[in-house]
Amino acid sequence: MPELPEVENTVRDLQEAGITGSRVIEAKVAWPRTVGGDSDSFCNRVRGRQLTAVNRRGKFVVLVFDDDLVGLLHLRMSGRLSIEPSESASGAYDRVTLVLDSSRELRFHDPRKFGRFLLHSSTDAERILGQLGVEPLDREAFSVEFFSRQLKGRRRRIKPLLLDQRVVSGLGNIYADESLWEAGIHPARTAASLQQAEIEALVAAIPRVLERAVAAGGTSLGAGHGNHRLPSGRSTDGQNGLQVYGKAGTACTRCGGTVARRILAQRSTHYCPRCQPEARIRGVLLDMDGTMIETERILIRSFQQAAAEWGLHLAYDDLLVTIGKTAEVSRELLRGILGEVVSFETCSTRAEELALEAIAIQGIARRPGLEEFLDELTRQGIPHAVATSTHRREAEYMLTQAGIRDRFSTMVCGDEVSRGKPAPEIYQRAAAQLGLEARDCLAIEDSEPGVRAAAAAGAHTVLIPDLVQPSTRARVAAARVCTTLVEVTALLRDGSILYDA
Numbered sequence: 001m002p003e004l005p006e007v008e009n010t011v012r013d014l015q016e017a018g019i020t021g022s023r024v025i026e027a028k029v030a031w032p033r034t035v036g037g038d039s040d041s042f043c044n045r046v047r048g049r050q051l052t053a054v055n056r057r058g059k060f061v062v063l064v065f066d067d068d069l070v071g072l073l074h075l076r077m078s079g080r081l082s083i084e085p086s087e088s089a090s091g092a093y094d095r096v097t098l099v100l101d102s103s104r105e106l107r108f109h110d111p112r113k114f115g116r117f118l119l120h121s122s123t124d125a126e127r128i129l130g131q132l133g134v135e136p137l138d139r140e141a142f143s144v145e146f147f148s149r150q151l152k153g154r155r156r157r158i159k160p161l162l163l164d165q166r167v168v169s170g171l172g173n174i175y176a177d178e179s180l181w182e183a184g185i186h187p188a189r190t191a192a193s194l195q196q197a198e199i200e201a202l203v204a205a206i207p208r209v210l211e212r213a214v215a216a217g218g219t220s221l222g223a224g225h226g227n228h229r230l231p232s233g234r235s236t237d238g239q240n241g242l243q244v245y246g247k248a249g250t251a252c253t254r255c256g257g258t259v260a261r262r263i264l265a266q267r268s269t270h271y272c273p274r275c276q277p278e279a280r281i282r283g284v285l286l287d288m289d290g291t292m293i294e295t296e297r298i299l300i301r302s303f304q305q306a307a308a309e310w311g312l313h314l315a316y317d318d319l320l321v322t323i324g325k326t327a328e329v330s331r332e333l334l335r336g337i338l339g340e341v342v343s344f345e346t347c348s349t350r351a352e353e354l355a356l357e358a359i360a361i362q363g364i365a366r367r368p369g370l371e372e373f374l375d376e377l378t379r380q381g382i383p384h385a386v387a388t389s390t391h392r393r394e395a396e397y398m399l400t401q402a403g404i405r406d407r408f409s410t411m412v413c414g415d416e417v418s419r420g421k422p423a424p425e426i427y428q429r430a431a432a433q434l435g436l437e438a439r440d441c442l443a444i445e446d447s448e449p450g451v452r453a454a455a456a457a458g459a460h461t462v463l464i465p466d467l468v469q470p471s472t473r474a475r476v477a478a479a480r481v482c483t484t485l486v487e488v489t490a491l492l493r494d495g496s497i498l499y500d501a
């Protein structure tokens, strides 16, 4: 559990206690595994050595002795160091004790026994420490350029990458979560998905968070044996400054949202879904039929009434073509309803005309919540476009009838791109017209073919089924399934619309 701030404070306490220059008279090992298994060898090597320096590298306490000897201490879960008068009683969890010539003892206390205190030649110690990544408090080394190179092209998620001591040394679970919150970056984002501004924010946040924690003396959570304490016994206040770590369910101090917790790479991870969206949606692509317009319901009702009133003979397949519905389920629905009132004969010349007339009689219904959704997009400044396999003429007509044509300055229709079939190119072209890439966009669809085409283009997808319950395949294809546009608006508003980047 001790991370850079706790180790840094431990080292400062040891330096201030003035043990540098002391000679080791004797060593005692109560738990051989702490020193690598061979207690005698450990004691023989360190006995008589003079301590010349105490340093920190990553999460290691580095004890430099004369005669080419270096002690590398790792506190792991529960380790801590203390300096006690020689006459004071040793503790039950003191695993290693160095008796110093200044009538004091350096004790390595470690209830859970995961800590290690190993001796190396200076060459070996250098090799081990050389494998550690950059020191985040070294502002020159931990630069935006350095960090950008580390992230470039990596599919790995950012939180596990921050915990990797070979990239940045000293960060652990607490300060990785805190730094990501401070920078507004979701812990599950892939390294490669971070934008330049986000990399800069994170490179600034990490040392800021660590320096604050160092100044507070580090962090101590919980109580009892596992509780972290400093060698001098002075208090650690870092826990009071934590924003998300251990705060699941409480209000985010920045936005008032609720701090969430989830397991990521086997580690408990804390974040604010609102301040740290999993992917930043920079544009929204909306399908037409079913998504914005209640096409199926309206057309079925319209045709039913028109046909009944006019006693017309309608060509069933022509109707399907006209309203752009070829899905088997729509066919079945139409057949069922139309079958009651009309007989099917070829009547292709009048089909489209009749369809449009029927729509005009009934009016076009917007899906519930459409206006509120568009208003939210406008309020948040999220550009949006129509991306649909529907033919332009029909789409223009429906949007105009629905009174929302002026809400869209960008519109890409199927007949212009893919002969009316759902295709990734529709979404790519619509995103490009917004000045974005499809992967920056959220595509909202009501059907499986649309969701699959949008996902193939790289867009994040939401499925809001209209009449038909989505198939398992459709549910799998969609990043998220919502019941209504109202639900999508709520997610957009509280910022918790989450997608894998």
Ligand SMILES: [Zn+2]
Pocket: 252, 253, 254, 255, 256, 257, 272, 273, 274, 275, 276
């Ligand atoms: Zn927040």
